[in-house]
Structures are given as structure tokens and as C-alpha cells.
Amino acid sequence: MAAPQSTLLDARAIERTLRRMADEIIELNEGTDDLVIVGIQRRGVQLAARIVSNIFDRETVKVHSGALDITLYRDDLQTVGPRPVVGPTVIPVDVEGKRVVIVDDVLYTGRTIRAALDELADFGRPKRIALAVLVDRGGRELPIQPDVVGKVVAVPNGYRVDVLVRELDERDAVVLAPSGAGS
Amino acid sequence: MTIGLGKDLLGLETLSREQIQLILDTAEPFKEISERAIKKVPTLRGATIVNLFFEASTRTRVSFEFAEKRLSADAVNVAASGSSVAKGETLVDTARNLEAMRIDMVVIRHGASGAARFLADRIDSTVINAGDGMHEHPTQGLLDMLTLRDRFKKLDGLKVCVCGDVLHSRVARSNIWGLTKMGAEVAVCGPRSLLPNAIAEMGVTVFDRIEAAIEWADALNVLRLQLERMQAGYIPSLREYNRVFGVTRERLERAPKEVLILHPGPMNRGVEIDSDVADGPFSVILDQVTNGVAVRMAVLYLLSGGKAELAEAAKGGA
Numbered sequence: 009m010a011a012p013q014s015t016l017l018d019a020r021a022i023e024r025t026l027r028r029m030a031d032e033i034i035e036l037n038e039g040t041d042d043l044v045i046v047g048i049q050r051r052g053v054q055l056a057a058r059i060v061s062n063i064f065d066r067e068t069v070k071v072h073s074g075a076l077d078i079t080l081y082r083d084d085l086q087t088v089g090p091r092p093v094v095g096p097t098v099i100p101v102d103v104e105g106k107r108v109v110i111v112d113d114v115l116y117t118g119r120t121i122r123a124a125l126d127e128l129a130d131f132g133r134p135k136r137i138a139l140a141v142l143v144d145r146g147g148r149e150l151p152i153q154p155d156v157v158g159k160v161v162a163v164p165n166g167y168r169v170d171v172l173v174r175e176l177d178e179r180d181a182v183v184l185a186p187s188g189a190g191s
Numbered sequence: 192m193t194i195g196l197g198k199d200l201l202g203l204e205t206l207s208r209e210q211i212q213l214i215l216d217t218a219e220p221f222k223e224i225s226e227r228a229i230k231k232v233p234t235l236r237g238a239t240i241v242n243l244f245f246e247a248s249t250r251t252r253v254s255f256e257f258a259e260k261r262l263s264a265d266a267v268n269v270a271a272s273g274s275s276v277a278k279g280e281t282l283v284d285t286a287r288n289l290e291a292m293r294i295d296m297v298v299i300r301h302g303a304s305g306a307a308r309f310l311a312d313r314i315d316s317t318v319i320n321a322g323d324g325m326h327e328h329p330t331q332g333l334l335d336m337l338t339l340r341d342r343f344k345k346l347d348g349l350k351v352c353v354c355g356d357v358l359h360s361r362v363a364r365s366n367i368w369g370l371t372k373m374g375a376e377v378a379v380c381g382p383r384s385l386l387p388n389a390i391a392e393m394g395v396t397v398f399d400r401i402e403a404a405i406e407w408a409d410a411l412n413v414l415r416l417q418l419e420r421m422q423a424g425y426i427p428s429l430r431e432y433n434r435v436f437g438v439t440r441e442r443l444e445r446a447p448k449e450v451l452i453l454h455p456g457p458m459n460r461g462v463e464i465d466s467d468v469a470d471g472p473f474s475v476i477l478d479q480v481t482n483g484v485a486v487r488m489a490v491l492y493l494l495s496g497g498k499a500e501l502a503e504a505a506k507g508g509a
Contacts, residue, residue, distance in 0.1 A: 077220060080224075080232040080233070080234040080262075080492075081232065081233060081234075085234060085495075086237075090194070090195045091195075091217075091492055091493050091495070093216075093217070094217060094220040094221070094492070095220060096219070096220050096223065097220065097223055098223070126233070127232075130227060130228075130229040130231065130232070131227065131228070131229075132228070
């Protein structure tokens with residue numbers, strides 16, 4: 009049952025979008041001083057790395073970057089079945105007083121970001137935390153909004169948004185796929 | 192895809208290679224939590240865990256307690272002395288009374304082989320074996336494997352020799368079962384009086400001379416020689432044991448390659464291991480202790496949560 013799957017962004021469109029997002033992040037933080045880019049496991053980490061490289065192209069500054077796995081902070085751990093796989097968390101700098109930008113692939117209910125904010129707080133007290141997402145698909149269940157957005161997508165019922173990155177999925181794409189199909 | 196551990200962790204003999212792999216892989220991200228300024232994640236918030244220790248233990252009990260607290264569980268320690276056990280209460284009655292106070296898990300250390308299994312069959316809570324008699328000490332076996340994997344990047348094909356009092360050692364059994372499942376070659380070395388008769392049936396090589404074991408092995412797991420073994424007539428004297436089976440610097444220096452040294456503790460310096468080996472460059476004895484917390488956090492995490500789904504997953508995965 010191969011239901012239709014449509015491409016919302018192809019590799020070149022993702023590249024352009026991430027360049028613009030990098031520019032907006034620099035603008036939002038008035039430069040790169042104290043900037044720390046933190047990607048959420050999994051695909052947020054790869055997107056964060058590309059934003060860091062885009063910032064370097066613009067400003068010739070290598071900003072600090074990290075990775076956050078929020079599994080242990082999920083609010084649904086008591087209800088999900090087998091324990092989800094936990095990925096690495098790497099916060100290479102003291103975030104105290106820094107300007108942290110969380111990067112994720114898709115913003116949906118906001119629960120992942122809630123967990124990420126709790127986890128970051130255990131590493132210190134940043135001066136400011138901002139949120140950058142490649143796709144905002146609406147459907148929030150918590151009062152959380154992004155500061156930098158790649159693309160806003162209206163998702164029909166029964167569909168979901170998948171972000172594919174070449175490091176993990178062999179190609180870069182944002183696709184709209186029927187939910188229930190394997191990613 | 193979905194591998195679980197089931198309700199309890201009783202030993203490594205009953206786990207599959209995939210389940211052991213899952214625990215070791217899960218332990219990796221937990222190492223980082225203990226390096227944070229705030230060494231705590233909210234994962235087991237609201238879970239109540241009883242550490243039921245019928246035998247003396249510092250390392251294992253403290254390690255479990257840190258693991259529980261770093262996962263935000265509420266932990267209560269019950270030691271046999273000073274509890275109702277000292278008044279003659281049976282193991283099952285003690286556990287059922289604790290369960291009546293609505294606990295989620297019991298970590299048990301007991302002098303009788305099979306005590307963890309006995310309890311697990313009779314209570315609904317998750318049971319974790321923290322050492323039962325001469326049977327198994329699964330979390331020790333797991334932390335040994337994690338420490339070996341850290342150094343050698345693999346367990347498959349690794350040559351590990353368990354040295355000393357294999358006969359009375361639950362650490363030896365968990366190591367042998369776990370390591371052979373992961374594809375390592377396992378040997379034992381010790382006086383014949385301290386090796387089980389049917390040891391070869393566990394799929395291990397037997398070395399009578401420590402020099403031969405050192406020459407063969409990539410790593411030695413040196414067991415504690417319990418001092419009461421001398422009175423029981425298993426060995427002539429501690430000095431004699433050290434002279435024939437002691438892991439000394441001179442013996443290691445004669446080996447063709449570096450040999451990693453593990454010891455589950457507590458050590459008898461100058462008996463099974465010399466001080467300059469225990470504190471030497473190839474000793475990973477303190478890394479074992481650090482890894483112990485991460486492995487126990489991984490086990491607690493994997494055993495927590497929706498029980499029914501876990502049981503189903505274990506059925507599908509094992």
C-alpha cells in the first residue's frame with residue numbers, strides 16, 4: 009500500500025533554508041559572541057552541524073556546538089513500552105551565561121523541546137535559550153514557539169513530516185508521508 | 192527490533208547476546224550523566240527501589256544507590272543486621288512486607304545461590320540480583336565486559352583469563368557466561384582445589400600455571416581470595432598462594448604483550464595481586480568501579496516502565 013509521498017524540500021532547498029536560518033541566528037544573537045548551537049538527537053544534531061558550518065562561512069567564527077539526547081527527560085516514559093534507545097549527550101562548554109540555540113528537525117507537540125529545556129537547565133543557566141527548527145508543522149500541546157523557522161507546513165490528517173539527512177538517510181529531503189509508513 | 196530484558200535481571204546465563212549488547216550499549220550514554228555538575232536525570236522519578244542486602248557489601252550497594260539516585264528513584268537500604276531478618280523473618284515475608292508498601296524494584300544480595308530467582312518467582316516487583324551465593328553477580332559481569340570493551344573496542348575474540356578462587360566465585364560464573372556469549376575466549380587459572388570439577392563444560396580453557404595464563408591472555412580478571420579458604424584447607428597458605436598464583440609485576444613484565452588487569456574488589460594486596468600491579472599502568476580496577484554506576488543505571492532504566500509491554504518485548508527479542 010504505497011500511499012503518495014511528496015517532497016516539501018529537496019537537498020538544495022534545505023541548503024538554502026539552513027543558510028538563511030544561520031543568518032537569522034546571527035542576527036537574533038547580534039553576532040556570534042557566547043553562541044552555542046545544540047542539536048537534538050537524532051537529526052537535529054546533523055542540522056546543527058550544518059548551521060555551525062554556515063555561520064563559519066559568514067563570520068569565520070567556529071561557534072561551540074553540542075548534542076542533546078532528551079530520552080531520559082521524556083514525559084511519556086512510564087507509558088511507552090520497551091525502553092527507547094538513549095543516544096549520546098555532549099555539551100562541550102559551560103552553558104552558564106551563554107546564548108544557546110536549540111536546533112531540531114520538526115517542531116510538533118513541543119514536548120521534545122520541553123524536555124530539552126529541562127535537560128539544558130541541568131548543565132547550567134544560559135543567558136538566553138532560543139529555538140530553531142527546520143520545519144514547524146503546528147499541533148502544539150505546550151506553550152512553546154520557535155524563534156527561527158525554516159518552513160511552516162500544514163500537515164493533513166493521517167500524514168507526518170520526515171526530515172531526511174544524508175548522514176543517516178543517504179539523502180537530504182523533507183517529505184510529507186502517510187503516518188504508519190516506516191521512515 | 193524491540194529487545195527487552197523481561198521482568199528481572201537474575202543472571203547472565205539466561206540473557207541472550209542481544210540483551211547483553213543492549214545493556215552495554217545503553218550504559219554508554221549513562222557514563223556522561225555522572226560527569227555532569229548536576230548528576231541527575233528525572234527518568235525514574237516516583238519509582239521506589241529497595242536495596243535488600245543480606246551480606247556485607249560496600250562497592251555494590253553504594254554503586255546501586257548512586258545509580259538509583261542519579262535516575263531520581265527513591266531508594267531505601269535494608270541490611271540484614273538490625274532488620275526484622277535478624278528476628279527470624281523469612282526472605283519471602285520480608286519482601287512481601289516491603290511490596291505491601293508499594294515498591295517497584297528489589298535489588299538483592301544474598302548468601303544463598305538462587306535467592307534472587309526464588310524471590311523473583313514470588314513477588315511482582317522487578318528483582319535485580321546483586322550477587323547470590325556462589326551463583327551469579329550479573330551487574331559485575333556486565334561492568335567487567337563494559338570495561339574490557341572500552342579498552343579493546345570489542346569483546347569478540349578477546350582472550351580473558353579469570354584467575355583464583357573460581358569455585359566459590361559468582362563473579363567468575365557471570366564473567367564466563369557473559370563473555371563466552373559475546374564471543375570472547377575465556378580461560379580460568381587457579382589451584383585445582385579452587386576450580387569446579389566440571390569447569391571445562393562451561394567452555395573454558397584451564398591453565399594450571401599463572402605464567403601460561405599471562406602469556407595467553409589479553410586481560411586477567413583477578414578474583415579475591417577469601418582468607419577463610421586457608422582455614423578450610425583449600426590452599427596451604429596465603430604466602431604459598433602468592434608465590435604460585437599471585438599476579439606480580441615480574442610475571443607481567445615477562446609477558447610478550449601488555450595484559451589488562453581487572454579485579455572485582457575488595458583486593459587482598461600481596462595475596463592474589465601485588466600492589467604495584469593493582470596501582471600499575473595496566474590496571475583498570477577503578478575504571479571498573481566508575482563503569483559499575485553506568486551499567487547499573489542502564490539496567491534500572493531498561494527494567495523500568497510498562498511491565499506487560501516489556502515482557503512481550505522480551506518474548507519477541509530473546
